[in-house]
Amino acid sequence: MKRVYNFSAGPAVLPEEVLKEAADEMLDYRGSGMSVMEMSHRSKVYDEIIKDAEKDLRTLMNIPSNYKVLFLQGGAHMQFAQVPMNLMRNRKAGYIVTGQWATRAYKEAQKFGEAVELASSKDKTFSYIPDCSDLPITDDMDYIYICENNTIYGTVFHELPNTKGHILVSDQSSCFLSKPVDVTKYGIIYAGAQKNVGPAGTVIVIIREDLIPDEVTTHVLPGTPTMLMYKTQADNDSLYNTPPTYGIYMCGKVFKWLLKNGGLEAIYKKNVEKANMLYDYLDNSKLFTGTVVKKDRSLMNVPFIVDPKVITNDEERAEMEAKFIKESKAAGLENLKGHRSVGGMRASIYNAMPKEGVIALINFMKKFEEENLK
Ligand SMILES: *Cc1c(COP(=O)(O)O)cnc(C)c1O
Numbered sequence: 001m002k003r004v005y006n007f008s009a010g011p012a013v014l015p016e017e018v019l020k021e022a023a024d025e026m027l028d029y030r031g032s033g034m035s036v037m038e039m040s041h042r043s044k045v046y047d048e049i050i051k052d053a054e055k056d057l058r059t060l061m062n063i064p065s066n067y068k069v070l071f072l073q074g075g076a077h078m079q080f081a082q083v084p085m086n087l088m089r090n091r092k093a094g095y096i097v098t099g100q101w102a103t104r105a106y107k108e109a110q111k112f113g114e115a116v117e118l119a120s121s122k123d124k125t126f127s128y129i130p131d132c133s134d135l136p137i138t139d140d141m142d143y144i145y146i147c148e149n150n151t152i153y154g155t156v157f158h159e160l161p162n163t164k165g166h167i168l169v170s171d172q173s174s175c176f177l178s179k180p181v182d183v184t185k186y187g188i189i190y191a192g193a194q195k196n197v198g199p200a201g202t203v204i205v206i207i208r209e210d211l212i213p214d215e216v217t218t219h220v221l222p223g224t225p226t227m228l229m230y231k232t233q234a235d236n237d238s239l240y241n242t243p244p245t246y247g248i249y250m251c252g253k254v255f256k257w258l259l260k261n262g263g264l265e266a267i268y269k270k271n272v273e274k275a276n277m278l279y280d281y282l283d284n285s286k287l288f289t290g291t292v293v294k295k296d297r298s299l300m301n302v303p304f305i306v307d308p309k310v311i312t313n314d315e316e317r318a319e320m321e322a323k324f325i326k327e328s329k330a331a332g333l334e335n336l337k338g339h340r341s342v343g344g345m346r347a348s349i350y351n352a353m354p355k356e357g358v359i360a361l362i363n364f365m366k367k368f369e370e371e372n373l374k
Helices: 016-024 044-061 075-087 100-109 230-234 245-260 263-284 314-330 355-372
Strands: 067-072 092-097 114-120 144-147 168-171 188-192 203-208 288-290 301-306 345-348
Touching: 016 245, 044 067, 044 245, 044 263, 067 230, 067 245, 075 100, 075 168, 075 188, 075 203, 092 100, 100 114, 100 144, 100 168, 203 230, 245 263, 263 288, 263 301, 263 355, 301 314, 314 345, 314 355
Parallel strands: 092 114, 092 144, 144 168, 168 188
Antiparallel strands: 067 203, 188 203, 288 301, 301 345
């Protein structure tokens, strides 16, 4: 068996230990005689799996009791709609547009009410986080929306925006559980599992209880499907219908892996160390350069390019990048190609990427630099 270092932005690397455990339990989950995939979501044994997952997530993130944890489906994209459908009581919300996912959320919200762009970093290809200390927020805005870590562009809100007392909704898909967070600062945190916590198919929503609208009185959109009302799943512990059972099981295992390894403080330290190594190398490289304003750099997604100051010809530069991607793949470093919308390269170094993987990448880049820099 050969495992590569997988720098994919998502679905992404999972802890090897977790995968092995799942493999061991594949045919017979702890004496049940069946795989978790084959199990009723109403069974006692599955109930323990989902309850444990919730309990461990609450411990990891120190989630207060007035917040619900929901395991849903439909990916982050479904939340782009579900958030406004449930929260737009005044039919108005503020969006901070810092990349492709924030743009999609902002556009989706326009179907349900007035989505106001409060700030944007589009002018410089989303390479920074705009100043959010004094945004033009009006009293009637139901919430302020951010995409906290921009998976494609590699920026992150190191500091949360000043929402002027309004509810903050955050898409944490690509930074979920990468560092300790103060949940009380948010109305909703949501995250698609496939970036940092599990297989695709599960989305985790952490929502303050008082924001869950009653289906008749305060619900925004008449005709909202039952499945898209937070209340439906909140009242049924995410078991109104069949949840993504196997995905939740895998997320639960990752939560236990994090707890066993010292929780979010410990993983944060490791993430800072990994990211610093890579950024330090990029800052000193004669061939490669990062694309993001230093103060807004993500710990999870590191985009970089061949420096246009070194290779000025666009075609030559594109050739050099293609060569890098091809040769890195041959060296067991997978999925370093940048997002199709921006090109270049991107190394996603989520929780489960071992430090050794980052070192291997840096060593490969050094070697490539030596061989290709004239
Ligand atoms: C990947 C990603 C999305 C899209 O997720 P889907 O599960 O494909 O809907 C949205 N937001 C962020 C921050 C992401 O990284």
